[in-house]
Amino acid sequence: MPSSDEPPLSPGELEDLLEEMLDPVLSSRRTAAPLAKALAPLPASHQYFVLHWAAAVAASSTELAYQLVALAPQALALLDLEGMEAWLVRAMDVYDREGLYPASATLKDLRGFNRSLRDTRSGAAFEDVANFLGLFLRGLSGRRLDLQPAAAAFTDTATVYLPERITFFPSRKANSALYKSMAAHLWAQTRFGTFNVDLEAGIAGCGERETALANLATLEAVRLGGRLAESLPGLAAEMRALRPEPLPPKAAALEPVLENPEATVHDSLAALRSLGTGVLLPQWPYVGILSPHDAARVRAARMESEKYTLRAELSKLAQESRNKPSASPGARFRLEKDSEKGQEFTLLLDGRPVAPPDGVTQLLRSIVLDLGEIPPEYLAAAGDGVYDDAASGAENDASAAHGGADAQLYDEWDYRRGHYRKAWCVLQERQVHFGDAGFVTATLAKYAPQVRQLRRRFEALRGEDKVLRRELFGDDVDLDALIEAHADLRAGHALGERLFLRRDRVDRNMAVMFMVDMSGSTKGWINDAEREALVMLCEALETLGDRYAIFGFSGITRKRCEIYPVKRFEEPYSEEVKRRIAGIQPLDFTRMGVAIRHLTRLLSGVEARTRLLVTLSDGKPDDHYDGYRGEYGIEDTRQALIEAKRQGIHPFCITIDREARDYLPHMYGAVNWALVDDVARLPLKVADIYRRLTT
């Protein structure tokens, strides 16, 4: 690049250069002279920039280069050099993909490009804020909400939908803040009962549906603003600042009523009716839209399933409690609201408080969010056998019974009997089909920067020299020990012998078994993430030198439990292992207990000070055909893990199931699990979790 004080090129010089470059598309009527004339007044740096790019573009298409030079003065007036470059690169991309005419149209759409450039520079994108907003909403609590991008901002009471990109404000920071207010507002709709009435019926008679819904959304924003002002004043103030236009006088008069923290969605509907038709209230940027249909559908489905689950859970609780029912089981449960804590309840069984499991508390909370209370019929515990839904049909599936010679039999725990079912499961080891040999290389390339970081971190772990004190021999004198020994000597004792310092690598002496869920539910990107996670893990473990093995598990019914060796302890991390990792695929169901028992047996045969059994899973234990699900599956898995612990094995579970909190602590213990709730991050997180686990 020439320096800024260099004199610009003269029209003649420019014309010569351009003629040479653009010769193929020039003619007697289309000469370089007008182009040169237009470029001449520009500073030298800009001239060179244009010439440089014109040459680059001319290598692909001289015509496009001609158009570029022709548009350059105009573009330079609108864009800075960085923007120019983006503009050109985009046009070239279009040329490569679609050819000359679309590319030249792209070049000519300078204004459009400028607008979108401004947006990308100042806008906020959903993907950039999604993780952070997820954490934010989880902190606010209530029901677990998912986040998804969509065309408009709304919620169906299970998922918060937010726009892909927000460019409402000129700065990115303000746009990110708008995202937050949007998400928080939608959270508040689910938290404070916007959808707990039939909104469609509520707006009937209030004029045109779209207008009525928009007005109701604004009125609800006023009401929720009042609610939030009480508990989350900072947030409420930020939202209030996002109301550029005030309400018209007639609606403003309703504000005090709506902002009363006691106000409900009924008050908003009443306010809507009193507004009459023909009014359109301002649409504040953070409010989004109301989608009563989606909300009603999701809510109805959830209420049905929650009612069922709650009743099943309660009947279980009732069975567990010692005192036998005197009356019908239905009337035994009662709820008392803890007035102090607002959302919290005490569950009473036969008049005495019982501690509900975490899952039940979560359920109660979710039901209260939908209904404002727990209706009495929800508390009628379901009759016996509610979880015996899967009949023993698959049991008759004798075709696979007691298969090949290498089949092994394992007991299974039946919590209802409180006993093992002897030799109940038939387990066979099967081969994993080789997958694409390039998978490992591709994964390593995909995560190249992270792999480097991973190796460095794990090397640091491995290479951690530890100074051992009071050794019999060593590199240096342990002064503390020597002084102490000297003092002992003077006191009339024998001179101690352990007087040296020795630097030594910490002997990790660890064996870890990875048990990978190959059930059908991992199909698609979960399976991809699992396989990638294994590649990253192997990379880390190879660096670290810990002994490890990888086994997949799946199966269908107790007679066809399958275990797939991917890498055995004694096997090196070879090409075959790599191809087996690539070949891991989703199969049938998740019968975890038998897999844990088998792998425990294998792991106990390995000589190591610390033995770890790490499960990678995507959900609850579940084998559809013979009732291995719900409580039965969880209890058997728990029992298998207890057996493993007895043999000195530390079990740990890494899961991507967001509901994990409800059952994993029961199975693995309060701290022996980790949730990675973004599947895409599984490959990056698993190695990290392993590191934390073993240091």
Added chain:
Amino acid sequence: MDISSTEVALIKAEPYYEPVADEIELFEAAYHGRLPVLLKGPTGCGKTRFMEHMAWRLKRPLVTVSCHDDLTASDLVGRYLVTANETVWVDGPLARSVRAGAICYLDEIVEARKDTIVVIHPLADDRRFLPMEKRGELLQAPPEFMLAMSYNPGYQSVLKDLKQSTRQRFVAIEFDYPGPELEQKIIEHESGLDPRLAAKLVRLAEMTRNLKGSGLDEGASTRLLVHAGKLMARGVAPRSACQGAIAQALTDEREMLGAVNELVHAVF
């Protein structure tokens, strides 16, 4: 470490402590039954304060040892020191508390080396003596002596687990963060903060505890809330106080910091 000058002293003023459940009765019963006690619970939920309170209540001196991975048995039991022309035996904190009939509190016991933990075994069962190998002495504990230790079961590392042979010698008392009203009362008392702000701190703490397991290893402890409260009581703006005393103390991760800070902004 100047061991010889560390006096074994009684706690004179009552240390502030709000009981959460029946931990005081349990501890007293264990003390009178000469049983050692293990306090389990997350960091900053009041274990150390509870020990101070109990020492005051039982009118026994309290000797606290913070365990670390270089803590040797001699550090606990004692050693010979060479002075000008002679050697002098100096008791370690454990021996001193046995002799004085004090309460010896080993804080974060899992941090200590495994071979160190073993020396407390004879003290922690019905033998109640401390073997002092170098002196050739078995130090019998008087009835007033008590051994207590703390342990955070929230660590995920398999290497920081307490051995069964150790843990099964102790009466375990579980601690957790106090309920909202109680926690608010504690913050008010400890920091002198007004009730309105204290209630907001409690709300913030619950929000951070919701994040446990989703990227935070622990939610904000009562201790952190008291720190934030103290800063606020001294005139620091609530948001800055929470940013410094809570958000930054909880995590270094940028995204998580952002989320916690937004929660702070939402509440204050």
